[in-house]
Amino acid sequence: MQVIVKKNPADLAKAAADFIAKRIKDVLKKQDRFTIALSGGSTPKALHELLAKSPYVDQIPWLQLHIFWGDERYVPIDDEQSNAGMAYDTLLGHVYTPESQIHVWRTELEPDAAAADYDRILHEYFGETGPTFDLVLLGMGDDGHTLSLFPGTEVVHEQTAWTKAYFLTQQDMYRLTLTAPIVNRAACVAFLVAGPKKAEPLKEVLEGTYQPDKYPSQVIKPQDGELVWLVDQQAARLLSQ
Numbered sequence: 001m002q003v004i005v006k007k008n009p010a011d012l013a014k015a016a017a018d019f020i021a022k023r024i025k026d027v028l029k030k031q032d033r034f035t036i037a038l039s040g041g042s043t044p045k046a047l048h049e050l051l052a053k054s055p056y057v058d059q060i061p062w063l064q065l066h067i068f069w070g071d072e073r074y075v076p077i078d079d080e081q082s083n084a085g086m087a088y089d090t091l092l093g094h095v096y097t098p099e100s101q102i103h104v105w106r107t108e109l110e111p112d113a114a115a116a117d118y119d120r121i122l123h124e125y126f127g128e129t130g131p132t133f134d135l136v137l138l139g140m141g142d143d144g145h146t147l148s149l150f151p152g153t154e155v156v157h158e159q160t161a162w163t164k165a166y167f168l169t170q171q172d173m174y175r176l177t178l179t180a181p182i183v184n185r186a187a188c189v190a191f192l193v194a195g196p197k198k199a200e201p202l203k204e205v206l207e208g209t210y211q212p213d214k215y216p217s218q219v220i221k222p223q224d225g226e227l228v229w230l231v232d233q234q235a236a237r238l239l240s241q
């Protein structure tokens with residue numbers, strides 16, 4: 001595992017953009033497509049906006065990208081809470097990845113049907129052995145959640161299903177998510193974490209005892225892939241090194 005600390009959110013977004021651009025370039029030397037799962041929330045917005053601009057917009061071969069989401073809020077895509085909607089506004093609406101290569105969670109379906117639809121998409125795309133994303137981008141909430149794996153929810157421990165829909169009582173909203181075993185098959189998982197509210201959960205996730213019910217981000221442990229934490233100084237301030 002690697003922890004990369006940057007001075008502020010702007011430097012963090014730049015480091016993440018450089019990391020992603022290099023990763024895409026290196027992987028595309030060996031294969032002709034790059035699969036990436038995006039996250040939602042507020043942290044990736046600055047990263048997306050950078051990727052949509054020079055020099056990244058010209059460096060990245062957008063036609064070879066195949067884009068997925070690790071999780072989604074059960075809202076229409078034009079709702080301000082939609083992870084996919086945010087990605088279209090900040091990135092995908094400004095680059096040239098074909099729509100057929102962008103795989104959104106279909107929140108117009110019933111929650112269980114939307115999860116089943118995403119499971120079907122993953123099976124069709126990756127086959128029966130399961131997804132092996134080239135890169136999964138994740139965030140971590142102030143409460144230690146990642147994806148839509150929230151503290152105290154059963155889905156944190158899901159080992160069989162690839163996707164899940166469930167009602168998140170504390171947000172009065174359905175959530176749609178990939179499960180940990182699927183994300184842990186990725187070649188690389190990169191967390192992007194910024195801000196003072198993340199300091200305590202980050203310390204616990206990285207240096208505390210294993211308590212996944214309290215800090216679900218702890219269940220992300222790629223089997224054979226790389227795990228990288230890109231964090232800003234405010235989030236890193238309680239880390240011992």
Ligand SMILES: O=C1O[C@H](COP(=O)(O)O)[C@@H](O)[C@H](O)[C@H]1O
Pocket residue numbers: 039040041042043044071072073083138139140141142145146147148
């Ligand atoms: O609800 C969500 O939150 C997490 C963390 O978001 P952040 O704004 O605190 O960075 C995000 O990773 C996830 O995709 C999203 O659905």
